[in-house]
Amino acid sequence: MTSESEERAPDGRRSDGNGAARLARLALLFTLSALGGLAFERLGAPLPWMIGPLVISAAIFVSGAIRVGVPTGIRPFGQVVVACQVGLAFSPEAFAMLVQLAPAIVGTALMTGLCIFVVALILSRLAGISLAQAFLCGVPTSPVEAAGMAIRAGIDPMPVVLSQTLRLSAVVVALPFALYALDGWPDARRAFVRIEPVDPMNLALLAAIGVAAATTFRRLRVPNPNFLGPLSVCALLAVTDHAPAPFPGMVLALAQVVLGTWLGSTFRRELMGAAGRMAAAFLGATLLVLILCSGGAILIGRAAGLDWRTMVLGAAPGGVVEMALTAKFLGQNVALITSFHLTRIFILMPSIPWLVRLISRYEARTPKTEKTDAR
Numbered sequence: 001m002t003s004e005s006e007e008r009a010p011d012g013r014r015s016d017g018n019g020a021a022r023l024a025r026l027a028l029l030f031t032l033s034a035l036g037g038l039a040f041e042r043l044g045a046p047l048p049w050m051i052g053p054l055v056i057s058a059a060i061f062v063s064g065a066i067r068v069g070v071p072t073g074i075r076p077f078g079q080v081v082v083a084c085q086v087g088l089a090f091s092p093e094a095f096a097m098l099v100q101l102a103p104a105i106v107g108t109a110l111m112t113g114l115c116i117f118v119v120a121l122i123l124s125r126l127a128g129i130s131l132a133q134a135f136l137c138g139v140p141t142s143p144v145e146a147a148g149m150a151i152r153a154g155i156d157p158m159p160v161v162l163s164q165t166l167r168l169s170a171v172v173v174a175l176p177f178a179l180y181a182l183d184g185w186p187d188a189r190r191a192f193v194r195i196e197p198v199d200p201m202n203l204a205l206l207a208a209i210g211v212a213a214a215t216t217f218r219r220l221r222v223p224n225p226n227f228l229g230p231l232s233v234c235a236l237l238a239v240t241d242h243a244p245a246p247f248p249g250m251v252l253a254l255a256q257v258v259l260g261t262w263l264g265s266t267f268r269r270e271l272m273g274a275a276g277r278m279a280a281a282f283l284g285a286t287l288l289v290l291i292l293c294s295g296g297a298i299l300i301g302r303a304a305g306l307d308w309r310t311m312v313l314g315a316a317p318g319g320v321v322e323m324a325l326t327a328k329f330l331g332q333n334v335a336l337i338t339s340f341h342l343t344r345i346f347i348l349m350p351s352i353p354w355l356v357r358l359i360s361r362y363e364a365r366t367p368k369t370e371k372t373d374a375r
Contacts, residue, residue: 023293025068033057033261037253045285046176047329049256054169057264070265074258079226079321080210081247081255086324086338088235088246093337095239101336104304115292116140116317120287127281131161132359134310137163138285139352140317140344142224143266153356165266165281170286171318172263174328179309202245209233209244223349227321231338256325289317291296307332314340 016271027263040048098105114139124134133155136146143164147157210230217229227362237243247255293315301311313327320341327337 022068024128025066026070027228029057029060029066029068029070029265030257030261032060033264034257035259037257045324046180047172047256049253050260050325051173051176053257053260054172054264057261058169058267061262061265061267062269064269070262072211075262076214076226077195078255078257078259080207080214080230082215082259082321082325083227083230083326084206084210084234085229085246085252086334088238088243089328089334089338090235090238092239092241094333098336101304102305104300105308105314105340105343106347108300108311108340108348111296111300112140112293112315112317113345115296117288119292122284122288123281126284127159127278130155130360130363132225132356132363133159134285135359136160136352136356137282138167138289138317139348140167140319141349142319143168145223149353149356152353153360155356155360159278159282161266161323162263162279163285165263166279167286167289167317168263168322169267170283171290172322172326174287174290175313175316175318176330179312181329183309193263196248198248198337199245203247203251206234206244209237224320224345228342231342235335259321259325260331281347286317293317310336313337320345334366 003310033056036052037049038052045051057070063256120134120138121129123129123137124131127134129137132153133150136150136153136155137160139146141149141164143161144162146164150157150160164317180355210233213229213231213233214226217225217232222228234243294312298308298313300306300315302306309330310332313323313330313332314337316323318326320338323341324334324338327334
């Protein structure tokens with residue numbers, strides 16, 4: 001599997017070239033991605049500064065127009081910025097509401113896990129893969145983490161990486177547009193992101209808090225430290241009324257460009273070319289999970305007296321960073337929706353490895369499954 005920090009030609013040789021040429025290609029890539037974000041913003045598209053770069057960079061990498069590896073070290077910048085911004089939304093009032101709604105939040109997390117398992121059963125049949133592999137293909141986590149779990153379980157990681165990439169991208173693109181379609185396309189003349197006066201001291205302080213928190217959580221071996229670290233510290237500061245001012249809109253837009261470009265760069269030409277009909281099966285499974293989770297969330301929302309849009313965003317099988325950005329852009333309760341996703345992470349993430357082992361042991365004892373895997 002080609003690492004994200006280098007690009008390889010079809011014959012397997014490295015093709016990044018010298019350092020200056022590589023930097024020039026990276027600069028061109030991010031410039032085109034930023035222009036894509038600007039174009040999507042002017043069109044009034046949802047989440048433009050992430051979806052625009054995602055679409056542009058995915059097209060570039062699938063077509064092979066620019067051959068360069070996007071460094072993995074650049075993604076934490078986007079995660080830290082978004083995490084700080086989301087953490088600052090945790091006011092004392094928001095925290096009190098989260099405690100009150102704990103049953104609905106936990107119930108939604110469990111419902112999402114059940115939907116993922118049901119769709120994994122269907123996917124394993126349709127795609128001719130093991131149930132353990134199908135489960136890893138659909139469970140909400142990052143492609144890198146899912147691949148690592150697959151390797152440790154003795155499962156081919158390539159279909160898992162493809163499915164996880166499609167899942168993240170499909171949810172990020174489909175969900176905001178679906179909500180737009182249901183609620184109506186807003187006025188494209190809304191206020192755009194623009195350069196505005198910045199307090200350098202506040203900017204430096206918030207950045208330092210985010211970096212220090214991410215570093216600390218990484219040393220403590222906390223999962224997803226670049227997001228959970230800054231989020232936790234900024235939320236604590238916000239709840240105790242000691243929070244600094246949030247990042248300006250331009251910084252948040254830049255963070256989204258980084259995240260969208262990184263996600264689009266995972267659509268490697270060789271990976272998509274070898275996927276064939278399996279990619280269609282993975283995409284269909286993602287959409288089915290999204291539909292089932294949305295339906296279940298709406299039912300839970302009715303029982304809890306919560307807005308259906310909040311519930312759909314809270315139950316969506318997307319990444320917490322992407323869903324937090326979507327919530328912020330759509331004017332939903334960012335703290336509440338983030339809490340839904342964090343609860344799901346803390347419930348499901350520690351359970352994934354032993355669930356995969358349990359499923360694998362079950363399949364090893366079932367001749368019918370072994371025949372299915374051999375197809």
